Amino acid sequence: MKLTTRIVALGALVAGAFSLTTVPASAEIQPQGDSGVTHAAGGYERCPAGYLCIFEWRDGTGPMAYFKSGSPDLRQQGMNDSVSSIWNRTDCFWSLYEGLNYTGWRIHYLPNDQFSWPGWQDGYEDNMSSLRLELC
């Protein structure tokens, strides 16, 4: 009986040590090239340093696309008219546009801006179709 208790305790200790070395489910992703898309679970923290990230859902959640320089057509990333939050994790100025190929109205984002709807940009959620780096 006493031996069994010790074995169970040892098992719990090993399990605890293992969980400490497990990589957290939500962390900054490793970007693949100048742009990409991830469906990994998590929030804003998935956005890699040096990229502008857009999120399908509010508060940095849902599918995320990341960019070094931009995209003329967010259909390529499966994010057309579906952006609900952003994080400009760069030292540059960016513009997000209502239309494809940088047309229509645009919203400027400053270095390190993080934004989620609802907010002062009412009417723009789920409307952006292209984006690009404007000034560094």
Ligand SMILES: [Ca+2]
């Ligand atoms: Ca649009």
